[in-house]
Amino acid sequence: MSEVKISAEPRTEFGKGGARRTRRAGKVPAVLYGHGEKPKHIALPAREFAAAIRHGGANQLFAIDITDGTQALALTKAIQRDPIKDTFEHVDLLLVRRGEKVTVDVPVQLVGEPAKNTLVMHEHDTLSVSADATRLPESLEASIEGLEAGSHVTAGDVTLPQGVELTVDPETVLVVVSAAPTAEQLDAEAGVVAEEPAAEEGAEEGAPEQPTEAAAEQPVQA
Structure with missing residues (x-):
């Protein structure tokens, strides 16, 4: 897997509010950690990061050029996505060295x-x-x-x-x-389901559901 060069900038705002502002600016909140170093909070360009993940997968290696003059080589360790928008909420990046396993x-x-x-x-x-x-x-x-x-x-x-x-x-x-199941097996299973009674014997059609015994014993609060 080839490494992808990407730019980043330090983050000074933290918490949910800071993360939302970072995402609204078209960037992905991220944290760099590993090798005993103090975690470093950065923001990655969302479009470039998404393109790299689509191409290289979740284990993409990044050569990160940070605007404070530092550089880092890191692997994506954990990615949080918005399940509805399918956007990146946050990324954990693990610092690595060339030749390191x-x-x-x-x-x-x-x-x-x-x-x-x-x-x-x-x-x-x-x-x-x-x-x-x-x-x-x-x-x-x-x-x-x-x-x-x-x-x-x-x-x-x-x-x-x-x-x-x-x-x-x-x-x-x-x-x-x-x-794979045979046609006879599928038919037999369908027949068992069809023969199951729709309601318990003695139950009146349209009758309201009765509470369970445990539910009936619960005291009514005013």
Whole structure:
């Protein structure tokens, strides 16, 4: 993964109000920390940061040029997003050095097609690995080509790039391949659901719901 150069400026306003003003100015509030240094609060340009994350993923490496004259090499450690606006609320950046090994979770992509009439179930969609901070893989591939029902793919089955090491048990199951349900099985399940009574025997249609015994015992407050 190549590093992305990005500019930043120190932040002097903190708290929710300061963060909102930073975002309204088209910037993302962020904090730099690591290597025993005092955390440094900065603001990143939102558009450039978003483009880098879309291209490089959550483990993007940044070469940060801060307007106070300092520079930093950092990895995205945690990203907070607005679930409605899909914008970046805050970013934690971990300081790293060239040649330093770091541990990150890398997305696993499935390649190939399993045997017919099978279902592929994900147990884990990321894999924890250790690698040089400047040579982190953007993703890893796990092959499911031709796998029959009853097969599985483990962490140890994934081919890792040179210099990348697993930090989890190689027997960790990533993918399980099972037999797809037959039409008869689907029909049988549908039949069981259809035969279930719509209401309990003796219940009157349209009758109001009765409170549970526990609820009925609660005292009424004036």
